[in-house]
Amino acid sequence: MRIVTRISRKQWFASGVILALLGLASGLAVYQFGMSKPVATPTIIVRRVPELPTEPLAAAWRRVSAVVLPLAAVSTPNAPARQVSVQALTDGKQMAIRLEWQDTTRDVLTLRPQDFGDQAAMMLSAQLANACMGQVDVPVNIWQWKADWQSGTRDMAAAFPNMYTDGFTGDDGKPLLTEDLFTRPAFTVGNARAAAAKAVPVEHLVAGGFSTLTAANDNNPATGRGAYDEGKWAVVFTRPLDAGTPGDVALAAQAPLQSAFAVWDGHQMQRDGMKYVTAWAVLQLEAAPKQ
């Protein structure tokens, strides 16, 4: 009781205010009422155009505003990618997002174990989520373009021009094995990752927290194409504005999305989590013109 009487009214008041704030803070956290709001951050505006340019080097992209996002980099002896510039357009049905970054080497062959291809990815989320693959209540969509998934980049003869397979053909020159099981086992058994050319060089992934990253290529709404020119990669991702498949986020003018981008430099043996990433940026759809 003596301690209670020693506490002044001011101290009681202060303690009450602190406890009330702490209770409010924890209540908002438990019920996941997001107090964290991105503001004064880079914002990519998805401008409306009558026709979408889907080719990465199309002249139409030169007229579109680009947002420069710094990449988190590590000190490497090779000149790393330092920044990625992002442009976005929509025709009202689809959106196209173009990434451009410097890369001194074009790495598209990944047939040898020591080879790694260049890649680019973008992550979309309806709310601010943890960087690591979103959260249970905040799913993210990821589209990952892979240079070695574009046509003609898994040609054995191009990778090994002097290749000679001893003992796999008979005296008549015909192959002894009807299937190339020994030299290309993954391809022969139908492993999708070993296919010579993909219809779409973009993998569609959904995630709702760490260890939940799942390929959703059966209903892949995303397409894309990359082009290398003068020491730069340019990649265009295209997707309908509406959420086509479960787990996809829809883009609407009144609800900006969170977006983050990553690029991989195959020359530096980057793959999986070894990559350059940007911080979150806001993706805002330009409002439709009034009729």
Add this chain to the structure above:
Amino acid sequence: MTGWRLPALRLLWWAVWAEFLLVRLFSRVGVYIPKQGAFLTVYRVATTAGETAFNFSLFLGVAVLALALWAHRPLVVALAGLAAGAALFTPGAAATAVWSLVVSVAMVAAVAGLGVGAIRAADGPWEKGALALVLTAHAVGYGVGAAQLAWVALAAPGQMPLAGALLRAGELPALLAPLLLAVPAFRELGGRGLGSGQGSGPADRPPAGRAGYFALGLAAVAGLAVAYLINADITAILAMYSLGFGLNWPAPFYLLALGAGAFGLAWAIRRQPEHGLALGLIFLAGYALHVNQQHILVLAGWALLALRPVPAAVVAKEAVVS
């Protein structure tokens, strides 16, 4: 009201640390922990505690800013209040480009105004220099951010010239500032005393446990060096998402800055708690600021450094006069 500045600031300091450790660092390394039930439960409890710390630090940040601005000139209060209000009351889940542009411009104005005042009020040339460098980093960050937002809002073609180079360059003054901040502490460690331009007013306390501060700095350097060596890529990702640093400069810069920052800050907090904690808020907010709470921390930190508490007698006198 002025008597509440320091207790509120201390509480805010620990709330921001809890948020920094649990939200900005722990929640993002969750990908590497085992996925069994108990680990997941601990992870969820820890991240919810982190979210609580975030919300609490946001509320306290506003309160500390209000206490710092209490009874000061209306122009200063309006400048900082406008920036804080715009950062807090974002329409929708995320700010649009135009709203972000308004906030960026308001933040540039408020931080520049408060920053100049903080440099004037700083003790000695080293601290003035350190604050000038931090102010430069903030001016570059907000300035380039505002320019890019205007570029996009006006639909200018292509990318803004030098935007990436400027943003990377802005990291450099942010890294050099802790080195200058640590100089007085190093001089003290070497037995040179405070009589070399550092204030020695009644608020100053003689630094104790100097070796402990130095060990703190060394531990910080060792921790970051180990992180670099174990997994440089993840270290870069964490640096980007926790403090907005891209780690584009050579690694020794970051090691030195972290060591000097930990050492100098601990020394500054011991010597003048309010001053040191205000600096700490600015450093913990980061370089490339992303969410509302970080902007509030920056405003509160600069306001505390720039604006001395107005004595109650002066407030009462002014009230009588008016």
